[in-house]
Amino acid sequence: MSTTANRPAIPVVRSWLFVPGNRPERFDKARASGADAVILDLEDAVPPADKYAAREHVVRWLKALRPDASVPVYVRINAASTEWFDADVAALAEWAPLSGLIVPKTEDAATLHRAAQSATPSLRLVPLIETAQAFAALEEIAAAPRVERLMFGTIDFQLDIGIEGDGDELLYFRSQLTLASRIAGIAAPVDGVTTTLDDAALIEASARRSRALGFRGKLCIHPRQIAPVHAAFAWRDDEMAWAARVVAAANASGGAAVALDGKMIDAPVIAKANEILASC
Known part of the structure; x- marks a missing residue:
């Protein structure tokens, strides 16, 4: 198991927008929506009768996608327990423009090894x-090869375990995802969807809770959710100003102990300030 002190240099992706794989007319619109990443969905958004056609739509679109596309594109394939899993992987694993595969219902590292067997080396x-x-x-899954980060499928999880509620009811489980990600040295986890579309304040509050628990991104099911999610993960002006002052004071001290606003500045505080400035 990795004990890497720092996460890999993977860009922070705040918003992950789902688009149904059987709606190819929406693919380009999704990439132009302002989302940090797009997920072409072959799983829940696509009825069984449309699975094969959806896969063809996705492959055809990827063929025309430039490898240096500014918005990363992922595909949520069908679960390993389904008849479509192996064909999904075989069809998608070698496309360079594709950033990664979202593997639903992952329950062990063996599923990830199976998904990675024929994948191009750059595919996460x-x-x-x-x-x-x-x-x-969870620790075994997080430490598996090629894993970039973990995502929390909150709605399906609530159904599986019989929990009602998305707040404190899931606090224990969200914290486990953050901890497992850190231990494995992978990027911070991505939280599940908020089902409301029109209550921007509720969406932002949900994403802010995710951020407070160590998540650095959130799944979105509609473009209207992108702006409040970005607002939640953005540092406030006063936070950025504080970070700049901390770094300036630390640099001016030449490594000596220094205080700012009556508080000592030590290595963790400086690291937090640098994280804030690096994300701006």
Whole structure:
């Protein structure tokens, strides 16, 4: 298991916008929506009768996508327990413009090894944690090769475990995702969707809670959710000003102990300030 002190240099992705794989007319619109990343969905958004056609739509669109596309594109394939999993992987694993595969219902590292067998070296895997069994194997999943970060499928998880509510009811499980990600040395986790579309304040509050718990991104199901999610993950002006002052004071001290606003500035405080400035 990795004990890497720093996460890999992977850009922070605040908003991950789902678009149904059987709606190809929406693919370009999704990339132009302002989302930090787009997920072409072959799983929940696509009825069984449309699975094969959706996969063809996605592959055809990826063929025309430039490898240096500014908005990373991921595909949520069908779960390993379905008849479509292997064909999804075979069809998608070698496309350079594709940033990664979202692997739903991941419950063990073996599923990820299976998904990575024929993948191009640059293709990353993002396990979607949606069941109690997944949490039983969470450290193993997070430490598996090619794993970029973890995603929390909150709605499916609530159904699986019989929990009602998305707030304090899931606090324990969200904290486990943050901890497992840090131990494995992978990027910070991505939180599940908020089902409301028109209550921007509620969406932002939900994303702010995610950020407070160590998440650095959130799944979105509609473009209207992008702006409040970005607002939640943005540092406030006063936070950025504080970070600049901390770094300036630390630099001016030449490594000596220094105080700012009556508080000592030590290595963790400086690291937090640098994180804030680096994300601006």
